Every structure is written in structure tokens, then in C-alpha cells.
Amino acid sequence: MRRQLESIGRFSEDFVSAAGQMTIMLASAFVYAFTPPIKFRNIFKQMEFVGVQSLFVVILTGSFTGMVLALQSFNALKRFGAESLVGPTVALSMARELGPVLTGLMVTGRAGSAMATELGTMRVTEQIDALFAMAVNPIKYLVVPRVLAGVLMFPILTIVTDFVGVIGGYAVGVKLLGINPGVYIGRTIDFVQVDDIMTGLTKSLVFGLITSLVACYNGFYAKGGAEGVGRAATSSVVMGSIMILISDYLMSSFTV
Amino acid sequence: MIKIVNLRKSFGEKKVLDGVNLDIERGKITVIIGRSGEGKSVLIKHIIGLLKPDEGAIFLEDQDLTSLRDRDFNEVRKRFGMLFQGAALFDSMTVADNVGFPLKEHTDLHDEDIRKIVTEKLNRVGLVNVEEMMPSDLSGGMKKRVGLARAIVMDPEIVLFDEPTTGLDPIMSDSIADLVLDTQKALKTTYILITHDIPFTYKIADKIAMLHEGRIIEEGSVEEMKANPNPILRQFLEGRAEGPIKVF
Numbered sequence: 307m308r309r310q311l312e313s314i315g316r317f318s319e320d321f322v323s324a325a326g327q328m329t330i331m332l333a334s335a336f337v338y339a340f341t342p343p344i345k346f347r348n349i350f351k352q353m354e355f356v357g358v359q360s361l362f363v364v365i366l367t368g369s370f371t372g373m374v375l376a377l378q379s380f381n382a383l384k385r386f387g388a389e390s391l392v393g394p395t396v397a398l399s400m401a402r403e404l405g406p407v408l409t410g411l412m413v414t415g416r417a418g419s420a421m422a423t424e425l426g427t428m429r430v431t432e433q434i435d436a437l438f439a440m441a442v443n444p445i446k447y448l449v450v451p452r453v454l455a456g457v458l459m460f461p462i463l464t465i466v467t468d469f470v471g472v473i474g475g476y477a478v479g480v481k482l483l484g485i486n487p488g489v490y491i492g493r494t495i496d497f498v499q500v501d502d503i504m505t506g507l508t509k510s511l512v513f514g515l516i517t518s519l520v521a522c523y524n525g526f527y528a529k530g531g532a533e534g535v536g537r538a539a540t541s542s543v544v545m546g547s548i549m550i551l552i553s554d555y556l557m558s559s560f561t562v
Numbered sequence: 563m564i565k566i567v568n569l570r571k572s573f574g575e576k577k578v579l580d581g582v583n584l585d586i587e588r589g590k591i592t593v594i595i596g597r598s599g600e601g602k603s604v605l606i607k608h609i610i611g612l613l614k615p616d617e618g619a620i621f622l623e624d625q626d627l628t629s630l631r632d633r634d635f636n637e638v639r640k641r642f643g644m645l646f647q648g649a650a651l652f653d654s655m656t657v658a659d660n661v662g663f664p665l666k667e668h669t670d671l672h673d674e675d676i677r678k679i680v681t682e683k684l685n686r687v688g689l690v691n692v693e694e695m696m697p698s699d700l701s702g703g704m705k706k707r708v709g710l711a712r713a714i715v716m717d718p719e720i721v722l723f724d725e726p727t728t729g730l731d732p733i734m735s736d737s738i739a740d741l742v743l744d745t746q747k748a749l750k751t752t753y754i755l756i757t758h759d760i761p762f763t764y765k766i767a768d769k770i771a772m773l774h775e776g777r778i779i780e781e782g783s784v785e786e787m788k789a790n791p792n793p794i795l796r797q798f799l800e801g802r803a804e805g806p807i808k809v810f
Contacts, residue, residue: 424654428652431648431650431653432647432650433650433651433652435607435612435646435650436644436646436650436652438610438611438639439612439642439646439722440664440667441636441637441639441640441664441667442663442664442667443632443636
């Protein structure tokens with residue numbers, strides 16, 4: 307019993323400490339993001355890494371998700387004679403939910419783990435200490451470009467996921483299942499509002515912040531050599547994915 | 563130039579620094595020796611502000627470094643250079659970008675001027691035509707040299723060395739010792755080194771201080787230390803397993 311209480315206590319202490327350190331890191335990153343000199347080259351490099359290099363994976367995920375959504379919703383809706391609603395079902399699901407969440411999870415797996423590994427390696431090989439020693443603030447130099455890249459690129463990637471998802475849904479709905487293309491497009495335009503798209507983009511912005519911050523936190527405070535770096539990468543994916551799913555539910559509950 | 567007063571630092575229950583007092587003279591080479599795990603790296607990290615002490619002070623001239631806020635400490639850090647144990651080169655950058663990094667971050671120099679300074683500093687540490695190499699392509703000794711070139715690229719007043727010969731063969735260690743002496747003589751910089759390499763220490767030190775159980779137990783010139791009868795110092799300098807320092 308005592309041992310269980312101790313482990314609960316230790317877990318709570320670690321959790322509060324991590325939350326505190328992450329909050330301080332976020333606040334510092336926010337301040338340094340607006341403190342000159344601003345190194346645009348570092349920011350663009352990270353945007354290329356988070357955004358451009360994730361394009362293939364989000365196009366693949368988005369298109370197959372749109373296609374499978376069209377198949378499944380067709381199967382369900384035809385029972386009510388409402389096959390014409392396949393288009394809006396796919397588009398709304400992609401825009402409000404699946405686009406941002408799947409983009410978040412996929413990019414967390416690809417870019418979040420890589421960020422944590424890179425910063426973790428820099429930590430255990432004293433490269434972060436070297437930055438300090440050279441009077442270069444590592445939060446400004448390492449964390450700010452990554453967090454900005456996450457916040458800026460996740461919405462753009464989500465737009466790509468949404469778009470290819472809708473195209474995938476259209477291809478399956480119209481070409482494979484024989485829904486009239488005019489009805490498919492018309493119904494989609496009738497039902498999908500700008501607000502639906504903005505809701506998804508707002509979510510993706512938050513997911514970008516979560517993914518990059520969690521990855522930077524885990525990498526920045528990594529310890530224990532190669533094993534510690536591996537742990538940082540795993541934690542960044544697990545912690546990032548869980549936080550994306552929880553925050554998604556919370557944001558959805560406010561926007562339904 | 564630097565005065566360390568009653569510096570104390572613990573990690574959890576473990577007391578690492580337990581009242582360190584030490585004066586470091588301007589333009590001299592001070593070597594801090596001691597067994598592995600005695601807190602030498604911790605001490606050097608306090609000097610450059612990577613760690614904050616629990617108690618005590620470090621004065622650079624009349625300024626207490628331990629009371630500075632991070633932002634103010636950054637200005638002081640520009641007066642320092644540091645060579646890390648594993649050189650801590652940025653592995654995503656070329657040698658030239660590594661050495662030129664502090665200049666790029668803290669000066670308005672053009673790329674060509676930075677390039678000239680980088681080549682000059684690399685030549686000073688005995689490296690030619692390595693600018694475009696990546697750190698992963700360098701041997702341990704070359705990494706230390708590049709690390710030293712980066713540490714002196716801003717012509718700092720003080721350079722800190724964390725175990726500069728660890729992992730090097732005796733010949734390479736001796737060449738690093740020559741390099742330390744040459745660069746220090748040329749630049750008249752204050753050098754602070756931590757090491758447990760005794761032949762290296764004898765070759766370069768103006769002053770030796772021994773850290774043991776969190777305190778400086780003896781200090782003096784090479785000759786004074788060689789003549790010092792303190793059994794702990796003797797055991798360490800002579801590298802004997804038997805003596806007052808317990809191995810296990």
C-alpha cells in the first residue's frame with residue numbers, strides 16, 4: 307500500500323514538474339520569438355523540415371482516409387437512401403476532425419520524434435551547454451524556430467490533408483460508387499461552412515504547438531546518454547499523441 | 563582575476579562542492595586536478611554560469627557572477643571561451659560553421675571576414691584545409707583542436723578547458739599541451755583547465771589546485787606541488803591505488 311502511494315506521489319511530482327517546465331519553456335519561447343535579432347534562416351529551415359518533408363506522409367494519410375470515409379459512409383447512408391450526403395460527410399469529417407487530428411498524429415510521429423532526438427543528442431553531447439557557454443540562448447536558438455514551425459506548418463499541412471481527403475472521397479464516391487458528380491459537389495458546398503474549416507485549422511494550430519513544445523521539452527531535458535535520447539523520442543510521440551487526443555476532445559466539446 | 567569563495571553545491575543528498583576557495587590569476591594557466599567524480603566539471607560549469615551554486619560566490623574582477631541574471635550573464639560569457647570534454651561541436655555544421663558560429667551570432671562581420679578569421683584560428687591550432695569537413699569525419703584529437711579554435715575565435719579573456727586530453731593517446735595529449743602553451747603565450751589569455759592527466763598538468767601549469775571531497779586541499783606551482791608531502795596529493799600525483807584515497 308505504502309509503495310503504491312509512493313509511486314502515485316512520484317508520478318504526480320514528475321507530472322507537475324514537467325507541466326511547470328513546459329510552461330516556463332513556452333513562456334520563454336514566446337518572449338524570445340519577439341526579441342531581436344530574429345534568425346529567419348533557422349525558422350525557414352525548421353518549416354521546411356516540419357512542413358515540406360511531411361507532405362508525402364500527410365498526402366498519403368489524407369487521401370486514403372477520404373477514400374475509406376466515402377466507402378464507409380456510402381455503406382451507412384444508402385440504408386436511409388441518403389447517398390447524396392457522402393460528399394458533405396467526407397468533407398465535414400475531414401475539415402472538423404480527421405484532417406487536423408490525423409495530421410497531428412502523423413507529424414508527431416515523423417517530425418516530433420526527430421526533433422526530440424536531435425535536441426536530446428545535442429543535450430547529452432553537451433552541444434546545448436556549448437550554446438550557453440557561447441552566450442547563445444538555446445531556447446531562442448533551438449526551441450523558438452521549432453515551435454514557430456509547428457504552429458505555422460500544421461494548419462498548412464491540415465489544409466493539404468483536408469484537400470486530398472475530399473479529392474479521395476470524390477474519386478471513390480463518384481468514380482467507384484457512381485454518385486452523380488454535380489450532386490456530390492453541390493451537396494458538399496451546401497453543407498460545409500467556412501466555420502467548419504476554421505475549427506479544424508484552429509485545432510491544427512494548437513496541435514502544432516503541442517507537438518513541437520512536447521518534442522522540444524523531451525529533447526531539451528533528455529539525460530542518460532543514448533538510452534535517454536531514445537526515451538525522449540518515445541516520450542515525445544506518446545505524450546504528444548495523448549495530448550493531441552485530449553485537447554481535440556476539449557476543443558470539440560466547445561465547438562459542437 | 564577570478565576569485566571563488568566558499569562555493570557549495572549539492573545534488574540531492576550528495577555534496578559535490580563543499581566550500582571551494584580558489585584564486586585564478588590573470589594571464590596564467592591554472593590547472594584543477596582531482597579524481598573523476600570529484601566535481602571538477604561542476605566547478606568549471608559554475609564559473610561559466612551553467613550551474614548556480616547553493617552557497618558562495620565567484621568574482622570576476624569585482625563582479626559577483628553568481629548574483630547575475632541569465633541575460634546579464636550572457637554579456638559576461640562573451641569574455642569566455644570553453645573547450646568541452648567531447649569538444650561539443652555542432653554535428654549538423656561544417657568545421658568552418660562551427661568555428662565561425664560565435665562570430666556569426668555576436669558580430670556584424672561579413673561572411674568573407676568570418677571565413678578569414680576561421681582559417682587563421684584553425685591554422686593556429688595546426689589544422690589546414692578542414693573547413694568543409696563535418697565533425698563526424700574528424701579524429702578525437704582533431705575535434706579537440708577544432709573545439710579549441712572555436713573557443714578562442716572571439717579572442718576571449720578567459721578560456722576554460724574540460725578534460726582536454728581525455729580519450730587521446732599520449733602523443734596527441736602532448737601535442738594538445740603544446741597547443742595550449744602556444745595559444746596561451748600568443749594570446750596572453752587566462753586559461754583554466756580541469757584534468758587528471760598528470761604529465762600534461764606538469765607540462766603546462768603555472769598553478770595547480772587539487773580538488774578533493776569538494777574542497778581545494780592544496781594549491782601551488784608545479785615545483786611546490788611536487789615537493790608537497792600531503793599524502794592525498796602524493797597518492798594522486800604518483801597514481802597509486804594504495805593510500806588515504808579509497809578506490810572503492
